[in-house]
Amino acid sequence: MSDTLTKAKIRSPRRMNLSPVWLVPLVAALIGAWLLYRNIASQGPEIVLRLDNAEGVEAGKTVVKLHNVDVGLVEKVRLSKDYTGAVAEIRMKADMDPLLVKDTQFWVVKPRVGREGISGLNTILSGAYIQMRPGNDQSSARHFKALDQPPTIRTGAAGLSLELISTGDISLTIGDPIVYQGQEVGRIDSAEFNAQTLEMHYGVLIRAPFDKLITQNTQFWPRFGIAFEITSEGVRVQTGTLEAMLAGGVTFGAPPKLKGGKKVQQGAKFRLYPSRQIAQQDRYDHQYKYVILFDDSVRGLYPGATVEFRGVRVGTVLNVPFFGGGFGMEYSKTFRIPVLIAFEPQRLTGTTWAQLDQKAWQQQLSRLFPRGLRATIKTANLFTGAMFVDLAFTDQKSAHDEAGFQGQYPLLPSHSSGLANIEEKATRLLGKLDALELAPVLTKLQRALESTSEVMNKSQITMARLNSILGGEAMRELPAEFNATLDELRKTLHSYQQGAPVYDKLNRSLGRLNQVLDDLAPFVETLHDAPSALFFGGNAPEDPIPQAAK
Template identity: 45%
Template sequence: MSEPQRARRRLQRSLSPVWIVPIVALLIGAWMIYDNLSRLGPSITLIMDNAEGIEAGKTLIKTRNVEMGKVEKVSLSDDLSHAEIVARMSPQATKMLNQETQFWVVKPRIGREGVSGLGTVLSGAFIQLLPGNSEVEIDTFQVLDQPPVAPPDAPGLRINLTSQIGNSVSTGDPVSYQGFTVGRVESSYFDPVTREMSHRLYIQSPYEGLVTSNSRFWTASGLDIRLDSQGFKVNVGSLETLVGGGITFGVPSNMTRGRQTKEDASFVLFNDEDSAKEGHYSDYLEYVLLVDDTVRGLSDNAPVEYRGVRIGTVVSVPWNFSAPQPDSLSRFAIPILIRIEPQRFDDSDTELDMADWKKRLEGMFGHGLRASLKAGNLLTGALFVDLNFYKDAPPFQHMTFVEKPVFPTTSGGFAQIEQKVSNLLDKLNNLEIEPILSTLNTTLASTEQTMRKVNDIAASVDKLLTDPATSQLPANVNTTMRQLRDTLQGFAPDSQGYNELTQTLSRLEKLMRDIQPVVRTLSDQPNALIFKKKLSQDPQPRAKQ
């Protein structure tokens, strides 16, 4: 009997084909997970004050109308002060997310430039992404309330302005040059420490060359109506500045254009154009006027003129009113601080020698240069300081008031009129009134007698006019005129009287011709009617001797 055979076990080292399907499925799932993860971009957080119109899973994030991400979650912050939005971006947007990247919500808006975002009425609001160029990457961004004026890398010029409180300038306001819009206000911020407004301006290309080192910026109110000592002025800006205001700039007419300014340059924003023009007069001489007349109508920034040409500005009215005056025992004048600004009539770029100007003015004081207050506008009563030469001006002694030199003054126009009226009243008081009144009484009595005679004559004339015979005179005159007309009609060329008169004149003419020989004979021989006419002998010629 043979031995039974036993089976031999072998170790199978190769993978069973049964596991091929699960392994392949695992690999495919891993590849799908990797592919899905590789397609996902970074997750960012957007901070907004109000999440109006933003919906999770629906609101898109776009750049140039191309989808760059989608909002995944909308929630409130832990302190409930703002809304936090978590959005998933596409991988393509990774290089766009940096410190300069800006986000804002696109929705229907009505602004100075018209209506925008009407396409979101049906599709819903979306978040606009503006890529930045910074190398610092961040994942939390503050969403802007308004769309930015221009991208950070937009060609042009960005400058800074500082101004005092009260300038109504906000983000998006236009920046104009000679009425043409060349830029916008990018941002406005009030610093409570310095109490100044800071504005960031963007001047678009190719207008950045208009901003130079001598440019002056001022607030454009749109409509400026002014009635002062220099007259009535009305300045009307563009419709946009008329509605919302803005900023305008330029170079003063008496200054050179200057060199082109650089990026991030700083300027001062003035309240109006006149303030901007006055702001560049850095070289000036300060004087004090001690005025005895009233200063009612004189205000700060009033002009100081010399024969109609402005050469300075009134700084303060009054100035240090309670300070002791050099001659306070004899008078108590009102001090006024003024500035003489030689740059107004010297437009050269060279530095002015103020010591020479001061010496020149002091020399003019000795020749009668005086200051006085005159009316610049009779309607408002506004005054200005007028400088002129007065030959009869008393000598002036140089003096100071609160360490400021005193400018000699004289009485103004109203004061001179008042003085003349006072002198006239004094002369009237010195007149001898009683003799004048006596003579006047006599004259009045004589005038009264004359008036009585005139009244008597007027009564006589009135009686003559009311007499019935006088009223019949026109009828008598008419009768006489008719008779004269009838008489003249009898001597018409075709009347019998005219023919008889013509025949009589013809006979008279013939008679005159016939009587002429008789008259000539009587002229030669008066006794010819009695004696015969003497015959004259024939003349005999003389014989030749």
């Protein structure tokens, strides 16, 4: 092997020359990159929409619409991480970014049957789609929750948005109308229950120009198709239209004396009262509370009953019975029942009583107690047994006419009602009757009744016999025979009338008889004076003796 090394030759690099052919793929790459960038930039933001279920929603087919214009497309549909619903990933158009804020709403449009009729029929052929409603918030958002029901207010409708809060058992749904004097002025747009406060929150939109009707004094209550009310005046039934019976809804108004008021701002909150009566009662928030101790039964007296003075309402019953503030069954030795009432000076607007503060009211009212002002329980409605508290002046004195205070509550004197007095008198009368020995009296009364019964039986037998006699054949023929006899008598009397032959003969006979009687008259007189003359003849009269001359 040779030890000699071969020396490498170093050559200078050759200059590289680019061929024009390479310009074609370079330009194609630039164009592709530009198209990719443009495609990404034109796609717009991606949002995530949570759904209770993905019925009718399909990836690559279901679109998002705003004003009936496609503004997005569902790219993917999957289950949520907690497996309680579905999630739709939607690619929106680029110009939709300013509209994607926190209060933007989405819902699935599909065929529905509701109070407003049938909607979404156009989706039968085209398939369901997602409707978008832009919000007014300024904060951007990418995650949304789809509504279960579509809102009833159209997008962009002018009006006043309100929130109604209900704590009672009131059943309203999205789409129920807001009615004022028979005119529909808005709709319930949303409904949500707050589990922490146990309140129901309803979103309402009052359309323009009816939003001018809403002031700080406005009150809302449910609208019933049939209103049935039992008051002291009787039974009152009010029926509405068929639409009102089916749709229900909410109506509003203001008390006559409080119709004015300041305008409210967007999002103002109002209480939803269970009824119009409760709404009107809530306006009397200026109250002076008293406690009344009653001897009478408080059955039929309930919270909300009226407190009246000679038929004029001056207050309301608050609590029956009232076991608070030191009151209880053991407060009174006679176990009187405490009842809490409230005088409402606002009901007496136009009088001096309405202007009194609580202290002046108590002083003024206490001056009427020595004059006999007392509280009683009276019946408001015999049909329902409802009671009310009546204030009146009375001369009756009671052992429980106490006044003053018990704790923070002043006492209002009371006395038993007339009904209680009648019951007491009836009890006393029954006691006296119970003390009487009624057994002998009842025995005699029973014997008298037996004798009367026997007489009545005999009378009935006699009447039966008399009826049988009167109903016999002889009694039926008696009127005919009596009529025949009368006819014969009439004929006989007719024959003795003046001018009849019998009448003339009778007159001649009577004339001859009178002549014979005249001839016999001297004989009868002689026979009367001297009965023996019939056999010996009469005595000759004595010769007259002449008298001597004087």
